[in-house]
Amino acid sequence: MAPARAAFFALALASSVQANPHEFTLANGLRLIVKEDHRAPTVVHQVWYRAGSMDESPGTTGVAHVLEHMMFKGTRRFGLGEFSRIVAEAGGRDNAFTSTDFTVYHEQVHRDRLPLAMRLEADRMANLVIRPEEFAREIKVVMEERRRSYEDRPRSLLIENLLATAFAAHPYKWPTIGWMQDLENMSWRDAQAWYKQWYAPNNAVVVVVGDVEPQKVLAWARRHYGALAPKAIPARKTLAEPVQRGLKRVAVKAPAELPYVRLGYKAPVLRDIAKDWEPFAISLLAELLGGSDAARLHQVLVRERRVATSVGADYEMVSRGPGMVFVEAAAAQGRSGSELEAGVREVIAGIAAAGVTAEELNRARVQLLAQLVYKRDSFFAQALELGELESCGLSFRDAERIAGRLKEITVEQIRAAAARYLVDDGLTVAVLDPQPLNPRPASSDVTGVKH
């Protein structure tokens, strides 16, 4: 049996065992997706709010994420720190994250503690208390997070600058953590307003994956979330990015040793799983460019030409806003940023001009199909997939159709997608220009310490 065929077989087996998500909508508009998986006696509970940094306005960038921090600061019922204490003492783990498209709160608990997680999340969906003095402390924490994750990380700064350059109008042009100036100017009232506007059962999707019975989960959800009042959620305008008409470029100077480039090509995202084929072709393109050691970028730039020490490619086909294919590379010692960029663009131009081999396409396809199987090892990863589809205007049911669509893509479609999207007109090039550290030798010394 050919390897590719056997891989398809394994996938079919996996989905026939696992394909079961159940869908419910409460009277107040809250949507509930439940996926039973009895491999372990645990459960993941995620609450997805359809509000992320793309819903912000200039001047208050970062407020979606700041509110996420404030959600751990207490409600009318529970005091500061109570939320995490209760989850921890129940043996659970909890956290949250904010993206451009949504904000997600999550708990992982033993299956018996799911009602507790629901009770706590339902409480803070409606009863959050934002105290000005707590806000004043927490906004400092967020600024430290920004310093740690962006200001002092050259490659993250480069991504921030790439997006700020690539998008002229769309809110994807500002970072989800927000510009530092906006954080400095932010008030507790901004966080309060954000909470009032977006946190409501009819703007939320609850995803539960694990060792549960769907009807029981529904009953618990009704008890805890069912009484919350819906709100009028503001209509959202379609935010379109004007067409890019030529290559854009940005350079970032920061302390580093190796030149590093990141390229972003504008690309479509999935809107209709039955009709759209380009997002699947582009997913395969990204995989065959940078998905493994056997992929083109690694083989050509790291192994053969030795221009790069590391390479990668990335594309998310599920997104509320416009899509982008990213390609990154770090230079080998002694190679310049321009040599590196030229090497990367030559590999991509080669694919746009001449396409790929059937062997390469099959390899990328087997890899992506296998990754769909591997995802099933984690309740958390499965819940992420379902919640993301639901929050980005697609259906959780589409998860089961992705494999089928990937199998249909042809070498000709790959070539067509590359020729259309991996071209300079929609390209933004961001180059890290490494700066020396210039340490002052006198300030570096070892001393015995006496405290």
Next chain:
Amino acid sequence: MRSRALRVLMILAVAAPAEAGVKIEHWIAGARVNFVESHALPIIDVAVEFAAGSAYDSREQAGLARLTLAMLKAGSSRYSEIEASRRIADAGAQLQENFDLDRAGYALRSLSSEAERKAAAQTLADMLQAPLFPAEAFEREKARAIANAREAETQPDRVAERRLYELMYPAHPYGFSETPDALASIKREDVERHYRNRYGSARAVVTIVGDLDRDAAKALAEELTSRLSKRADSALAPVATLAAGATLRVAHPSTQSHVLLGVSALTRVDPDYFPLFVGNYSLGGGGFMSRLFREIREKRGYAYSVYSYFRPYEREGPFLVGLETRRDQAREALELARSVVVEFVKHGPTEAELKAAKKSLVGGFPLRIDTNRKILEQIATVGFYRLPLDWLDEFPARVEGVTVAQVKSAFARRIAPEKLSIVVVGAQD
């Protein structure tokens, strides 16, 4: 050949036998093998690890161990470098390097269907047992390692970690740093020698989790290790206890100071393991619940990330406290972190804190073993350090048994505050 099997129950699952947890089958066939059979998903995970981590480097050639591991992928008797990576990719498999102070090896994740599993396993088997270390690939990988070492010296978090390990382990390989000069001195023959010395079956540990039966697991382990040399083992030097910690401030243009405190503390088989592990939950391991989090982040907004942890190794691994904060408040933050540690070492946790820690760790135990990946990692550690096979099953009871007096005593003996070494990168002027 010995063989034994254990059937165990997770603590929260005693009423429901259907939930019986991790059943480990163990045997020795040259290498030590631990196998957990699980047919819920068409996946197998396998890790092959050797006592070949950075602890086996010399100071002059620090980086040799990591380079040797990377070179296993560069071509073997049956497959060239590109053939090997294509075979892995064509099978839908994923190959990951595992490397730390003690261990070096590979983890392979593959579909369990026969053709894929066999293609992936054959490739890994040849990499591990018949590597050729081609000269050209060696020069390339060495140049990559040098470039990465130079890059690391510009990034404040990496600099802080390296300097701290150098201070904590001034004379032990746990403290050797991969410098460009050390890497440049490595020759291809050194890699061959390191491979011959360290990649024998005596300390090889194979861990298999997933969708195959015991016979297939036996055949797989055999395929991955039967051609290894029987090379005898050599022990690691003990870690010398320092009389006092040192403080190092390193200039860096970063906006934050990266602050680390640490001291060598405990081994993987240490009798103080549970008191220290459970106690640290209240000090800095329990996220939102810990004293460091409350004092540094919640009360004062000094840092986003603040933590403490124990990282046990074959020899005394570190106890480490870390935070990053705006430069102009680094001094206050460091002093505060230190005083929180000093206070904890002096008085230990309160009864309430210890109770909360136990509830969280015991109640959260099922989350430590709810994926094949997590089980693989846990069992690989049990196997490598030759912990009892019931180590995981005993975990909740051992946590439950810890007392305030034990925590206090263990911290007082292991974490003398004057022995903490301190590194501040991006120090305040």
